[in-house]
Amino acid sequence: MKGVVILGESECSVKDFPDPVPDVGEVRVKMMATGICGSDLHLYHMDKQQAKKRGERIPGHEPCGIVDAVGNGVKKVKEGNRVTIGHWLGCGYCDQCAAGNIMWCEERRGYGGAIDGSHADYVIANERNCVLMPDSMSFIDGAFIACPGGTAYSSMKKLDVRIGDTVAVFGLGPVGLSGVILAKAMGGKVIGVDIIKERTELAKKLGADAVVNAKEDDPVKVIRDFTGGKGTPLAFEASGSAKGRTDIVSSLCRGGKAVFVGAGSSENVINPGQLIGSQLTLMGSFVIPLWMTWEMVDFISTQDITFEGAVTHRFSIDKASEAYRIFDEGKTGKVVFEWS
Ligand SMILES: [Zn+2]
Ligand SMILES: [Zn+2]
Incomplete structure (x- = not known):
């Protein structure tokens, strides 16, 4: 063979x-x-x-x-x-x-x-x-x-996506794109974030309700605007970048939940004040x-x-x-x- x-x-x-x-x-x-x-x-x-x-x-x-x-x-x-x-x-x-x-x-x-x-x-x-x-x-x-689909599926189960929930997806490579497809299938409203135009365009084609090119626009602001100023209740981090991780936490609403699957940066970016004050749930997931x-x-x-x-x-x-x-x-x- x-x-x-x-x-x-x-x-x-x-x-x-x-x-x-x-x-x-x-x-x-x-x-x-x-x-x-x-x-x-x-x-x-x-x-x-x-x-x-x-x-x-x-x-x-x-x-x-x-x-x-x-x-x-x-x-x-x-x-x-x-x-x-x-x-x-x-x-x-x-x-x-x-x-x-x-x-x-x-x-x-x-x-x-x-x-x-x-x-x-x-x-x-x-x-x-x-x-x-x-x-x-x-x-x-x-x-x-x-x-990639399995990684995204087990994460969406952790987020417990319900009909009408906004789900922000950071990093639109194969794992993030799988997240877009699954979050849509579960009834979510999806906003996708990446820095590569080809990938944001593909996410749009696969059903994302909105996309942000983080090189051109501030994803935290766009997600806040998309959710009437509140922030997103659910988020999926597949970029693995320090900026993606910081931004995803900042774009959560009070009581919001995020799952992190993107390996990559080893920088410590979680702000405990934000975590406690907004009562966030931050989870890791693997395959x-x-x-x-x-x-x-x-x-x-x-x-x-x-x-x-x-x-x-x-x-x-x-x-x-x-x-x-x-x-x-x-x-x-x-x-x-x-x-x-
Ligand atoms: Zn793989
Ligand atoms: Zn064993």
Whole structure:
């Protein structure tokens, strides 16, 4: 099979690997769609020395495809099943694994990190990580559920978006755009913020009621105007920038809630006075628990939601160098690999 190898310093290549064989309890999934994520770019930017140390571990953690071989002991998942794959492996026994919070297992290993990921023709997955998808759901939607869509969904559940709520979304990359799509689907009025014109325009196309280019206008003022001077009750921070974080807190109304998912700046920007006086609820969130992935597949399919509109570039796996380069420019929506 073909798989991507990270060379470091903004270079990657495609290499031939032997087709993987599923072991006991594992299945092999023929990839149909998988995205390039901001966290793949952290690998892409490693220096050559670090990349050499990482070796030929295949990146990618947004796997979606069709099961094409099952190992011994696999009981529920069958060849031909369409699946999105929860991208953390845990010990399978501890309290966090039992609760489906595999990303909190002490022995967790991530696809594309410690184990081979999805930027390849095939992925080996544990049977329990395979979440079945209905025929009506696209493979792109399954890939979104595995990471950016799932991250946004678990955050919107924390915000508990209700019909008519204003939701400010800061950072309109793939995670923020997924937030726009989901907040709209839940009945929210969405105001999107970014500093890149291509991204604010895409958010508008995907249903944002208003957008702000933070390079041209003050997002705090625009959000206050949008909400009759009060500020927004709900906000989703996916930019990871210090300014985005400061502005999002300043744009909350009294009693407002914000979820932070954008990694990036390590600057401490939270003002305790503001937090206490306005009785704000500030939460962090990270990916999506495995149990909630089942719920999300159901939500997306029954509500007829799709993330397809957030995809701006589609590549075959042999064009990985070009795909990574274009996504790294930071002006795109989601960049994906697709198979037929
Ligand atoms: Zn991702
Ligand atoms: Zn565990």
